[in-house]
Amino acid sequence: MKKIGVVFAAFLLLFISMPVGSTNTTIYAPDGRSAIVSDESVETYLSLGWYHSYEDTVSTLYTADGRSATVYKADVPTYLSLGWYENYEDTVQTLYALDGRSITVYKSEVMAYLSLGWYKTYEETVERLYAPHDISILVYKAEVPLYLNLGWSRMPHTGPMVALTFDDGPHGQHTDSILDTLEKYGAKATFFLLGCQAEKYPMQVRRAHALGCDIGNHTYIHPNLSACSTDRVRTEISRTNAIIKNAVGEEAVFLRPPYGNHNKTVRSSAGMPLILWNVDPQDWNHKTANEVANHVIQYARDGSIILMHDIYGSTAEAVKIIVPALIKKGFRLVTVRELAEAKGTSLAAGFAYYGF
Ligand SMILES: [Zn+2]
Numbered sequence: 001m002k003k004i005g006v007v008f009a010a011f012l013l014l015f016i017s018m019p020v021g022s023t024n025t026t027i028y029a030p031d032g033r034s035a036i037v038s039d040e041s042v043e044t045y046l047s048l049g050w051y052h053s054y055e056d057t058v059s060t061l062y063t064a065d066g067r068s069a070t071v072y073k074a075d076v077p078t079y080l081s082l083g084w085y086e087n088y089e090d091t092v093q094t095l096y097a098l099d100g101r102s103i104t105v106y107k108s109e110v111m112a113y114l115s116l117g118w119y120k121t122y123e124e125t126v127e128r129l130y131a132p133h134d135i136s137i138l139v140y141k142a143e144v145p146l147y148l149n150l151g152w153s154r155m156p157h158t159g160p161m162v163a164l165t166f167d168d169g170p171h172g173q174h175t176d177s178i179l180d181t182l183e184k185y186g187a188k189a190t191f192f193l194l195g196c197q198a199e200k201y202p203m204q205v206r207r208a209h210a211l212g213c214d215i216g217n218h219t220y221i222h223p224n225l226s227a228c229s230t231d232r233v234r235t236e237i238s239r240t241n242a243i244i245k246n247a248v249g250e251e252a253v254f255l256r257p258p259y260g261n262h263n264k265t266v267r268s269s270a271g272m273p274l275i276l277w278n279v280d281p282q283d284w285n286h287k288t289a290n291e292v293a294n295h296v297i298q299y300a301r302d303g304s305i306i307l308m309h310d311i312y313g314s315t316a317e318a319v320k321i322i323v324p325a326l327i328k329k330g331f332r333l334v335t336v337r338e339l340a341e342a343k344g345t346s347l348a349a350g351f352a353y354y355g356f
Pocket of ligand 1: 167168258259
């Protein structure tokens with residue numbers, strides 16, 4: 001009986017608080033409260049931030065790791081400040097693979113996927129390749145080796161190009177000077193490293209590699225390989241390749257035999273192509289920077305491989321003259337690998353190349 005009395009009293013109270021003839025509506029506040037008000041006053045409440053329906057007072061929020069929560073709108077700013085998102089789309093990101101696949105992952109997982117070889121943009125997964133006569137196509141990077149085998153090239157075929165090559169380094173100061181010049185002009189070169197020098201100057205090896213230069217193998221300690229046993233040839237090459245891999249994460253894929261000397265034993269033991277040269281300014285032979293530069297600029301032809309040494313200050317100075325002069329003459333300065341590709345030559349182990 002007591003309970004009925006309370007309910008009756010509540011009805012009575014409600015009845016006498018309402019104008020006669022009016023009906024009531026339940027409204028909701030953005031912080032979870034609700035109230036029953038007369039229809040006449042609803043508009044006033046709405047203008048004060050109340051809502052007609054409970055659903056309007058809550059929002060669903062999302063986290064970058066896939067969680068979601070429904071909270072009162074009054075709490076939304078607090079949640080946003082804690083790193084929650086209003087839109088599911090903001091919590092996910094699409095990533096791309098080198099073979100054309102794509103996936104959508106939570107943002108909290110992005111770093112893990114990048115370390116697995118996924119990329120943030122589609123543009124990073126494709127590369128433009130060229131055929132003769134200005135034809136070019138975009139292909140997925142995973143397919144690039146297949147296209148190169150079919151005769152496509154990473155560089156347009158038009159225009160002359162040469163490969164500057166530097167032996168016997170790296171040398172700290174002079175190699176850095178040459179890399180400064182290459183970087184300034186957006187040019188590339190190929191460095192045939194001695195293992196014993198690469199051990200001392202791994203920073204220069206890494207910098208050359210990062211600038212897109214090719215790293216080649218010039219043996220560990222510069223012996224005349226034609227006078228070496230098969231075992232010695234192999235050890236000189238493998239020891240140096242281990243040092244190169246340690247510095248840049250991958251081995252050299254071609255050899256320059258010291259003094260340019262090679263015989264059948266060297267070629268068959270090398271396990272990689274031999275890269276020689278067809279322009280030699282003899283920069284080791286007490287030449288001035290101008291003498292070295294003049295020789296290179298005069299004799300450079302489309303497809304030339306140019307021999308220099310990055311252990312001489314005069315050579316580093318000559319490079320400052322050579323690079324802009326060759327560019328002005330219309331040459332592109334590319335790596336040995338790019339030059340071979342552009343000329344449609346696939347480099348084969350055990351063969352010697354003097355130019356392309
Ligand atoms: Zn040498």
